[in-house]
Amino acid sequence: PGTLTVGELAAKLHKDSSEIIKKLMFLGVMATKNEQLSKETIELLGEEFGVEVEEEVYVDELDIEHYVEEDDDKEEHLQERPPVVTIMGHVDHGKTTLLDSIRHTKVTEGEAGGITQHIGAYQVEENGKKITFLDTPGHAAFTTMRARGAQVTDITILVVAADDGVMPQTVEAINHAKAAEVPIIVAVNKMDKENANPDRVMQELSEHNLLPEAWGGDTIFVNVSAVKNEGIDELLEMILLVAEVEELKANPDKRGRGTVVEAELDKGRGPVATLLVQSGTMKVGDPIVVGNTFGRIRAMVNDVGRRVKTAGPSTPVEITGLNDVPQAGDQFVIFEDEKKARQIGEARGVRARDEERSQTNKVSLDDLFDQI
Numbered sequence: 491p492g493t494l495t496v497g498e499l500a501a502k503l504h505k506d507s508s509e510i511i512k513k514l515m516f517l518g519v520m521a522t523k524n525e526q527l528s529k530e531t532i533e534l535l536g537e538e539f540g541v542e543v544e545e546e547v548y549v550d551e552l553d554i555e556h557y558v559e560e561d562d563d564k565e566e567h568l569q570e571r572p573p574v575v576t577i578m579g580h581v582d583h584g585k586t587t588l589l590d591s592i593r594h595t596k597v598t599e600g601e602a603g604g605i606t607q608h609i610g611a612y613q614v615e616e617n618g619k620k621i622t623f624l625d626t627p628g629h630a631a632f633t634t635m636r637a638r639g640a641q642v643t644d645i646t647i648l649v650v651a652a653d654d655g656v657m658p659q660t661v662e663a664i665n666h667a668k669a670a671e672v673p674i675i676v677a678v679n680k681m682d683k684e685n686a687n688p689d690r691v692m693q694e695l696s697e698h699n700l701l702p703e704a705w706g707g708d709t710i711f712v713n714v715s716a717v718k719n720e721g722i723d724e725l726l727e728m729i730l731l732v733a734e735v736e737e738l739k740a741n742p743d744k745r746g747r748g749t750v751v752e753a754e755l756d757k758g759r760g761p762v763a764t765l766l767v768q769s770g771t772m773k774v775g776d777p778i779v780v781g782n783t784f785g786r787i788r789a790m791v792n793d794v795g796r797r798v799k800t801a802g803p804s805t806p807v808e809i810t811g812l813n814d815v816p817q818a819g820d821q822f823v824i825f826e827d828e829k830k831a832r833q834i835g836e837a838r839g840v841r842a843r844d845e846e847r848s849q850t851n852k853v854s855l856d857d858l859f860d861q862i
């Protein structure tokens with residue numbers, strides 16, 4: 491893709507091959523009819539003939555992965571990055587309360603004004619190291635993202651209420667995390683309750699192959715009380731410990747790429763998307779392709795509502811400047827060239843709409859059969 495022979499170009503320009511060959515000679519290039527022309531030469535010839543040459547977009551070029559700068563970074567380019575953590579667990583076991591407790595004890599410190607804006611993902615600091623939390627703890631969100639090929643989580647916190655023990659959604663969460671090969675840290679919550687029974691939780695989780703370290707296994711258990719803010723520091727320390735073992739690294743010195751955490755249409759600001767950068771760095775002003783849309787980053791806001799100019803690996807930011815609203819789990823890639831970003835974004839949009847249409851057609855065909 492991307493190149494043509496003299497003959498092919500002649501056909502496209504509705505010229506005779508000899509005319510092209512003459513022009514090439516004039517440009518100091520000796521060529522035959524079957525000569526492959528470089529992209530630059532084709533553009534040059536286009537100019538000579540007064541035609542604007544637009545590169546054709548091939549299907550594999552619509553694959554966002556096509557534009558991801560190779561991840562075969564040399565060790566010296568890799569830098570430690572914060573772990574990305576998701577909290578899962580059964581209904582009412584205290585996921586939201588635990589997240590709130592972590593955020594309030596850790597984020598507001600030193601942040602005048604506190605949280606002015608909620609962006610669906612945030613960072614806290616423990617012992618001078620950052621931890622990124624994805625505030626989309628629902629299993630559904632986790633599954634959707636994974637189903638769409640987006641692996642964003644490095645560590646899962648499994649919340650189990652000490653007074654309730656392992657429940658159906660606890661098991662579901664374990665299965666999700668295991669399928670994604672994400673390490674699990676167990677937070678035994680509601681330890682302040684009179685009927686708290688952490689031993690029972692350990693017993694029940696052991697039956698699901700999560701054997702506590704205290705019993706010779708390798709799963710970390712931390713007893714916490716989200717309402718009393720107890721055990722939070724220890725939990726954060728354990729997250730950092732696991733992160734260290736995982737050796738989470740990324741190259742910040744290349745074009746950013748990552749995943750959409752959430753997105754919506756804001757009345758005043760237009761499409762707004764919370765993005766998690768997974769490698770590289772993105773900057774205000776960068777052209778970007780996100781899912782089936784594109785744009786140019788107009789503004790970036792971090793998890794505490796501050797405007798920022800750049801965002802590196804494991805950083806969540808909210809951006810504006812997109813042409814349309816992407817979906818959670820969509821991949822994004824920063825482009826160098828705005829024209830290219832537009833071309834790819836538009837082509838992806840067209841393809842997505844075509845696919846949708848053909849699917850609608852299929853459905854109506856099925857309906858037809860139903861009626862027969």
Ligand code: GTP
Nearest residue numbers: 580581582583584585586587679680681715716717
């Ligand atoms: P869903 O989002 O519905 O799945 O629930 P959740 O897991 O987010 O639980 P949530 O944080 O909403 O807590 C459920 C209830 O448990 C609330 O009434 C909390 O106040 C209470 N709760 C959470 N953590 C603790 C705790 O450490 N101790 C006690 N005593 N209650 C807690």
Ligand code: MG
Nearest residue numbers: 584585586587
């Ligand atoms: Mg909740």
